[in-house]
Amino acid sequence: MVVLCKPPTPEQCSFSYVKNFKTITTFPPQICVVDLSKPDAKTLIVKACEEFGFFKVTNHGVPMDTISKLESQAINFFSLPLDQKQKAGPPNPFGYGNKKIGLNGDVGWVEYLLLTNDHDFNSTKLSPAFGHTLDNFRSVTSDYMCAVRRMGCEILEMMAEGLNIEQKNAFSKLLMDKESDSVFRLNHYPPCPSELLGLNNKKGENMVGFGEHTDPQIISLLRSNNTSGLQICLKDKTWISVPPDQNSFFVNVGDSLQVMTNGRFRSVRHRVLANGFKSRFSMIYFCGPPLSEKIAPLPSFTKDKESLYKEFTWFEYKKSAYATRLADDRLCHFERI
Ligand SMILES: C=C1C[C@]23C[C@@]1(O)CC[C@H]2[C@@]12CC[C@H](O)[C@@](C)(C(=O)O1)[C@H]2[C@@H]3C(=O)O
Numbered sequence: 001m002v003v004l005c006k007p008p009t010p011e012q013c014s015f016s017y018v019k020n021f022k023t024i025t026t027f028p029p030q031i032c033v034v035d036l037s038k039p040d041a042k043t044l045i046v047k048a049c050e051e052f053g054f055f056k057v058t059n060h061g062v063p064m065d066t067i068s069k070l071e072s073q074a075i076n077f078f079s080l081p082l083d084q085k086q087k088a089g090p091p092n093p094f095g096y097g098n099k100k101i102g103l104n105g106d107v108g109w110v111e112y113l114l115l116t117n118d119h120d121f122n123s124t125k126l127s128p129a130f131g132h133t134l135d136n137f138r139s140v141t142s143d144y145m146c147a148v149r150r151m152g153c154e155i156l157e158m159m160a161e162g163l164n165i166e167q168k169n170a171f172s173k174l175l176m177d178k179e180s181d182s183v184f185r186l187n188h189y190p191p192c193p194s195e196l197l198g199l200n201n202k203k204g205e206n207m208v209g210f211g212e213h214t215d216p217q218i219i220s221l222l223r224s225n226n227t228s229g230l231q232i233c234l235k236d237k238t239w240i241s242v243p244p245d246q247n248s249f250f251v252n253v254g255d256s257l258q259v260m261t262n263g264r265f266r267s268v269r270h271r272v273l274a275n276g277f278k279s280r281f282s283m284i285y286f287c288g289p290p291l292s293e294k295i296a297p298l299p300s301f302t303k304d305k306e307s308l309y310k311e312f313t314w315f316e317y318k319k320s321a322y323a324t325r326l327a328d329d330r331l332c333h334f335e336r337i
């Protein structure tokens with residue numbers, strides 16, 4: 001197939017690139033795989049959250065049909081002409097976004113749709129883009145979110161059990177709460193024109209799809225198609241590529257869980273590199289607590305170790321996080337000195 005590409009515009013030139021010499025791809029991959037149906041799942045989850053803040057989940061219980069229906073809706077949406085998609089934007093934070101991520105100057109080789117709650121579907125923003133398919137989109141999104149939230153609760157309960165926390169629902173209750181401030185994101189990373197990728201490969205650099213960051217919430221539940229790009233940062237600061245697996249979910253520990261476990265679990269730094277050939281589609285459910293929820297280390301984590309963090313509400317953290325750039329350390333403002 002011949003790909004015709006235009007010269008980069010000034011806007012494209014301001015994309016970020018990363019040096020990839022520090023990236024290692026190990027075989028077999030170092031990623032922890034947790035089969036949720038196995039009795040050792042709790043122990044493995046705890047180990048993975050301590051070491052990586054990241055793991056892959058199989059036997060997750062989210063029906064493949066539910067996933068495929070949403071994926072086709074996403075593909076249809078992202079295939080629309082740009083001006084039609086832009087009617088669903090700008091992301092404030094709900095809505096369609098293209099290249100610009102957040103409000104503070106981050107740019108990536110990505111377009112996305114952010115959904116914050118059910119009311120988003122009643123807004124006049126989505127109907128010009130989705131037209132008569134909006135009801136179907138709402139219904140497949142809602143089925144997907146329900147199934148993924150259920151899996152999220154199961155994982156959070158296993159975490160609490162694995163950590164020997166008395167209250168099995170210590171984490172999951174935040175997600176079950178009807179006020180839970182969760183966010184849902186559909187990302188599309190189009191194939192990056194060879195002109196942009198090639199230029200930089202010579203220098204051993206890669207175009208960034210979604211810049212490095214940690215997720216602010218409790219956990220994030222990520223599913224993608226079979227296109228690579230996702231990388232995680234290890235404790236020793238090396239980056240490893242996560243082999244894609246469209247039949248599994250990936251779980252990221254977010255900043256809030258790092259705080260609730262008083263630093264025992266680490267929120268994982270991750271990023272997505274652009275791909276020269278294939279589109280990457282990902283759907284991520286960010287499990288957030290209610291806005292008024294006080295976030296602080298749970299008592300069982302402060303028996304033998306002083307609290308590393310000041311108490312804050314999720315509203316306070318979110319407000320502060322949204323004023324930062326993607327790569328910033330957002331937790332440092334809440335550390336006890
Ligand atoms: C640059 C930003 C985008 C982001 C808000 C922020 O100011 C810093 C955190 C970013 C992040 C990362 C995880 C999720 O994708 C996200 C929706 C979130 O909750 O925090 C994004 C925010 C965004 O894209 O609006």
Ligand SMILES: O=C(O)CCC(=O)C(=O)O
Nearest residue numbers: 185187210230272282284
């Ligand atoms: O698209 C992906 O695979 C990851 C994106 C991500 O980390 C995010 O949206 O926060």
Ligand SMILES: [Fe+2]
Nearest residue numbers: 213214215270
């Ligand atoms: Fe993320």
